[in-house]
Amino acid sequence: MFPNIQELNIYIICGKTDLRKGIDGLAASLRELYGENEVPYDHSLFLFCGSQRDRFKALYWDRSGFVLYYKRFENGHLQWPRNRSDVQRVSHYQLKRLITGLSIIERCTIHDRRVGYTN
Template structure:
């Protein structure tokens, strides 16, 4: 389900470690208080524990929250551990994360913001 999730307009990941014992209410409160984001928006919020082999996803479906839990049988997610921030992912970064890759690929083509003439 998470590998090809397309229901959300945006995807945010909670960088750093999250206590995965938290349930829907605890994660929704974390989104509101720590990240100052709206858990009731059309957004998928992803959280990762210390061992990096499990993630939880929180998503508002309009009439209630969906809580998704994924545990890898082998390997670990390449989760950013630098701080307690929420980071918005592009569609490509989300696919990389679900494929076990880092969300910043040094050899990926970078977006061009302006053209310079040489």
Template sequence: MLIRFPDEIRIYVACGYTDMRKQIDGLAALVQANFQLDPFSKSLFLFCGRKRDRMKVLFWEGDGFLLLYKRLENGTYQWPKTQEDVREITPQQYRWLMEGLAIDQKKMIKTVENKRLL
């Protein structure tokens, strides 16, 4: 699911497992009641089922909700199982998640500030 969304969009992951029978109203209520976030904001809300092979994404488009559903045919998502209810992630972490990688990479190249050469 590598759909292009606006650059200013915020991305939230519902850590742990979500009942995948929930539809738009149930997921929006979960965002509002459990996470104290606004489901009508410019944000993506990602949810994953217990098997970790299905994902739902909730997004408000201004005139209605968009609900995306993806079921992997082979493999599972590396979904965060932490005790946090919801977690904001970066666009890079979103791409990692969609590519089957963990959002917390153990080793990655760090950016370097401008340094003067001798």
């Protein structure tokens, strides 16, 4: 069963992850990043992306075992953070954007404000 997203801490594991890894391999990657007994599994969803950026895996601990989710996009690719810190926390809104194929970083254009002159 998919957890209530509103109750989760969501983390992106930045960079490239070997998506041939299954549950045990991804959990081992988290232990390497956080330390052996420091991984915050409770109420957390961890997202991993491979080098092709057209798919990602999500690892979740549901208190009775790990759950692994897998998403592959038929068209397009993910805007995945590559050169930042190892783990980046994202919001629920950013997760929804990611799942639908949008960038987690919303870009907006800032236009110059034109002030009208009166004579």
